[in-house]
Amino acid sequence: MPATAIELKVETDVVLARQAGRKMAREMGFGSADQTRLATAISELARNVIEYAGEGTCLISDEPNEHSTRIQVVVEDHGPGIADLEQAMTHGFTSSGGLGVGLPGAKRLVQEFDIESSPEHTRVTIAISRQKQ
Numbered sequence: 157m158p159a160t161a162i163e164l165k166v167e168t169d170v171v172l173a174r175q176a177g178r179k180m181a182r183e184m185g186f187g188s189a190d191q192t193r194l195a196t197a198i199s200e201l202a203r204n205v206i207e208y209a210g211e212g213t214c215l216i217s218d219e220p221n222e223h224s225t226r227i228q229v230v231v232e233d234h235g236p237g238i239a240d241l242e243q244a245m246t247h248g249f250t251s252s253g254g255l256g257v258g259l260p261g262a263k264r265l266v267q268e269f270d271i272e273s274s275p276e277h278t279r280v281t282i283a284i285s286r287q288k289q
């Protein structure tokens with residue numbers, strides 16, 4: 157599959173990113189539960205970009221090899237950054253009156269989760285993978 161890049165600028169772009177993730181997972185042969193997990197994680201990360209950074213990007217790519225199928229998603233922005241990552245990853249922590257479950261929830265839904273942030277840059281990389289039979 158070709159990689160898909162989604163510009164995150166307005167609320168409806170969250171839905172586009174979510175749908176693109178689901179489509180990639182479906183086309184790569186992941187089951188519907190995995191499709192939903194990936195779509196939901198993307199949705200939370202993309203929503204955070206719109207809410208806290210204003211705009212950013214979501215890049216979805218697949219990396220099949222001999223033994224496994226892997227989909228990687230990089231959600232990136234040049235907003236204010238996250239000063240305390242540990243706090244941000246804590247279930248229930250929110251700076252906005254939200255539920256504070258977006259980041260920890262997304263982490264639980266995928267096999268790989270990495271977050272890096274500095275002032276003016278936040279990048280979250282997630283991936284799902286499965287072994288080929």
Ligand SMILES: Nc1ncnc2c1ncn2[C@@H]1O[C@H](COP(=O)(O)OP(=O)(O)O)[C@@H](O)[C@H]1O
Nearest residue numbers: 204208237244250251254255256257258259278
């Ligand atoms: N892209 C981002 N840029 C800046 N801050 C962020 C970003 N994503 C998350 N955060 C910070 O991490 C906190 C936790 O995010 P999250 O778990 O999604 O909960 P919620 O969005 O409900 O507050 C947010 O309240 C915000 O302070």
Ligand SMILES: [Mg+2]
Nearest residue numbers: 204254258259
């Ligand atoms: Mg959130």
